[in-house]
Amino acid sequence: MKWKKTAAYAITAVLMAGMLAGCMSKGSGSAAAPKVTLKxxxxxxxxxxxxxxxxxxxxGKYLNGESLNDNxxxxxxxxxxxxxxxxTLLGGDAGNYNTKLRLALTGSEKLPDLIPVYDTSLASDLIQSGQVKDITEDIKNFMPDRLKEIYKQYPTTFNPxxxxxxxxxxxxxxNLTEGEVMLIRQDWLDKLNLKAPTTIDEFEKVIAAFTNNDPDGNEKKDTYGFDFSGKDSYNTGWVSDPVMIFSAYTGKSLPGQWYNDNGKLTYGSVAEGNKEALAKLRDWYSKGYLNKELATQGAWDALADFTEGKAGIIIGRPWLYGSVKDVEKNIPGAKIAAYPTIKGVKEAKTYQSGQLNDGVFMFNKDFNNMEAFFLYYDKLYDAAFGTGDFKYGFAKGYDYDIVNGKVVFDPSHFNQPLQNAPSPSKMLFTKNAPTVSEAGKTFYDLANGAKPDTGPLMSAAAADQTTKDGYVISYENRDVLLPNAFNGPPTKTMQSSWEQLSTMEKETFTKIIYSKEPLEAYDDYVKQWHEKGGTQITExxxxxxxxxxxxxxxxxxGLK
Structure with a gap:
């Protein structure tokens, strides 16, 4: 899930009153816990x-007999x-989870000791409520040196x-996440005698052919070129992402995020070039080159057409191949290949959102066991370093096994073979396995002759070849990743106006692409954006x- 601002900045008086009530009446219960000793x-x-x-x-995937709290x-x-x-507090998608945390702020539910937060507005609300802990001294006194060295590299992640x-x-x-690559139906390219696109014009040529020239050979016009999501934003940052097309015209100014332009932050959605990008997407949509339901499909939902063999190109992080490769099993002759994203019209490259962290940890004000948290959290990093209990992975028989004396990562070849092995990293409070090396570096090192003699390298060596290719491409092009220059709490005007501005942005972009508004509607959007709070927000x-x-x-x- 992407760590970014959402539109829910307006907090009602009722909620604020509940927050105060919760502050006075609720605690984590840790203060009453029995005295423990560390030996x-x-x-x-x-x-x-x-x-x-x-x-x-x-x-939420476990072996038989396991569960959320027993695995x-x-x-x-x-x-x-x-x-x-x-x-003790469980949410489904981002909206449901945030709602449950906000209910806990009102006192209707109990805030746990450790609170992962994925929304800068909610993080700000938690601070204002007085229900979370100042951990300045805890970091100084209890954070292990190994973690301190990691956090020193990412000072801006403390901003929210x-x-x-x-x-x-x-x-x-x-850690800076891996960048995105294009996953393309290689068999379609081969059948139509096409090469993978490297420019916007070549991209258009390929998706037109994928739509009109019967690439699946069934003599039906039932395929299209480019599969992406426009439901939540036009910059998903992880899968089903169309941001490459915008960046082709806007360069480093990406929709939905802020860019540091020579010391001044500017908002990407109102930057020069967006109108041209929208015009291109509008034209492609009218010609059937894009998924017709792009405005209603979330990032994960949009994968379906590609997986079912209806679409030819989808963009996402290299691990996306593992989520769409069933098309190769289900359709005879289907083959997916990974390629770099295209070049821009004015820039030599197109850019992507770079994510430095997926949310923040916050702590109940009554939690008094920060030393224990840091001990546990630090141990999880053994998997990233290939040391300790997690030399090869988190759990034998889950993400790796030892078969006849050899480390095996393919669950179908385990001592007790598994079809859909549960991921131990998804059972952690980090939600994903912590990483330390530059994203994709293990794959890059292997491709350049490194021996797979550590857990992380062994794991990388066991990946599908398309996944390996994608990570190498991602690593080689990591300079295109641009973290959002603004990751602080919502400003005063954002709290009252950002939801309206975000809604206006999404609706305008979508209506233009769908030809429900003229292209000139973008100019009106930019004007209204500035007049309805955008100028003040920029300041x-x-x-x-x-x-x-x-x-x-x-x-x-103590992190200097």
């Missing part, structure tokens, strides 16, 4: 840390560290949780940016 790296008696969890499309990873924590992780020089949270597993965002660069909280946390 030889393990707590006695067992210490419980409660947490919240947002399930995503790959979470291979929760048992590991109890057996090895004397720490029990118990999920800093107020008045105090730190109320920390990034979840900070506020730049004021925040200047202050953020002048504020030094890293020293107070």
């Amino acid at each position: 030889d790296g393990k707590y006695d008696p067992v210490l419980t840390i409660t947490t919240a969890k947002q399930l995503d499309e790959n979470a 291979v990873m929760t048992r590991w924590g109890v057996e090895k560290l004397g720490i029990k992780i118990e999920t 949780v800093i107020q008045d020089g105090k730190v109320y949270g920390m990034a979840i597993s900070p 506020e965002v730049n004021g925040w940016y200047q202050k953020a660069n002048e504020t030094d909280v890293m020293s107070s946390m």
